[in-house]
Amino acid sequence: MNTIEATIRNTKTKGEVNSLRANGNIPAIIYGGTEQNQKISIDKKLLKNLVEKENFLSNIITLNIDGKSINVLPREITYEPVKDDPIHIDFIRIVKGAKIILEIPVKFINSDKSPGLKRGGVLNIVRRKVELKCPTENIPNELVVDLEDKDIGESFKISSIKLPEGVIPTIQGRDFVVATLAAPTIIKEPEKPAEETAEGAEGAEGAEGAEAKEGETKAGETDKKEGDKKEGDKKEGDKGKKEDKKAAPEKK
Numbered sequence: 001m002n003t004i005e006a007t008i009r010n011t012k013t014k015g016e017v018n019s020l021r022a023n024g025n026i027p028a029i030i031y032g033g034t035e036q037n038q039k040i041s042i043d044k045k046l047l048k049n050l051v052e053k054e055n056f057l058s059n060i061i062t063l064n065i066d067g068k069s070i071n072v073l074p075r076e077i078t079y080e081p082v083k084d085d086p087i088h089i090d091f092i093r094i095v096k097g098a099k100i101i102l103e104i105p106v107k108f109i110n111s112d113k114s115p116g117l118k119r120g121g122v123l124n125i126v127r128r129k130v131e132l133k134c135p136t137e138n139i140p141n142e143l144v145v146d147l148e149d150k151d152i153g154e155s156f157k158i159s160s161i162k163l164p165e166g167v168i169p170t171i172q173g174r175d176f177v178v179a180t181l182a183a184p185t186i187i188k189e190p191e192k193p194a195e196e197t198a199e200g201a202e203g204a205e206g207a208e209g210a211e212a213k214e215g216e217t218k219a220g221e222t223d224k225k226e227g228d229k230k231e232g233d234k235k236e237g238d239k240g241k242k243e244d245k246k247a248a249p250e251k252k
Contacts, residue, residue, distance in 0.1 A: 002050055003062040003069075006040040026086055030063070030072055032093040040065060042089070051077065051086055055141055058102050060094060073100065073139070094136045101170060103129040104140055106161075106178055110148040120184040121152040127178050130158065135166040145179060155180040 009027060011017045017027050025041040040063070050056055057074050072091035080087045092100070106128055111117055130143055143161050156179045158169055169176075 002053075002059065003064060004042060004046050004050065006042050006063045006065045008065060009039045009041045011039065021087060026089060028089045028091060030070070030091045030093060033095040033098075035093065038065075044085075047086055047089065055105055058104055058139065059141060060139060061091070063091070073102075073136070096137055098136045099133055099166075100136055100139070101131060101133050102139065103131050104134075105129050105142050106145060107142045108145045108147055108179070110146055114147040114150045114181070116150055116152040116154065116181045117147065119152065122182050122184060123147070124180045124182050125178075126180070127176075130161075130178065131170045132163070133168050133170055134164075138164050138166055140164050140167060143178075147181075150181055152181055152183050 006028070007025075009020065011020055011027065020027055020041055021044075024044050026044050026047050028040050028042055030038040030040060050061070053059075057077075060071055060073055063070050063072055071094040073094060074089060075092045076090040077086050078088040079085065106125070108123065108125075111123070114121070117123065132140070134140070140163070143163070145156050145161060155177050157175045157177055158171075159175045161178065163169075
């Protein structure tokens with residue numbers, strides 16, 4: 001259980017709260033139980049260290065406030081949108097005999113001892129967290145799934161996970177799946193039959209032949225055009241000579 005120091009705060013305006021944050025502290029509030037809500041502040045560095053730890057929202061924390069210890073559970077954290085730093089946090093008092101609904105993370109152990117995973121099996125995680133109804137004095141930090149000796153084809157249901165006394169899933173009436181150990185999925189591209197390959201080669205050769213023939217035809221058409229052009233030039237020259245001859249003056 002983590003323990004951190006906290007201080008009672010008497011901030012009433014937004015300016016006072018901003019000044020508190022500017023001095024390296026995070027405003028927080030404690031609620032729940034029969035006592036009144038209590039405003040406190042926590043050192044920003046201490047809180048950030050806790051928040052970065054795994055399962056922060058499902059771990060009970062002891063707050064030392066002016067020499068008095070109180071057990072609380074983090075319920076909600078507000079973050080600064082740009083820097084992503086915590087700027088406010090809500091705590092709920094741990095009251096003996098009360099129950100609370102929490103999302104508890106699932107942890108998988110002994111993956112190196114699973115014959116299914118060693119043979120290339122894949123662990124498909126259906127639920128990374130499970131919502132549980134827990135007594136405040138008996139909240140689990142995590143739910144453990146042991147993969148030792150587990151082979152391909154096995155599934156891990158909520159009934160196979162040992163829960164602390166008094167802790168029950170919020171989903172009732174069915175034994176839901178948390179994870180499965182499936183066979184490896186390898187997609188192999190089918191090979192083309194030999195006939196298709198031969199047809200493809202023939203088609204390619206035919207296409208090349210057609211292209212060559214088309215090239216020859218175009219070349220022939222070009223030669224023909226060149227010939228027509230030369231013949232046209234010749235006719236034009238003959239016509240010019242005739243006109244010159246006709247235009248010559250008669251001798252007297």
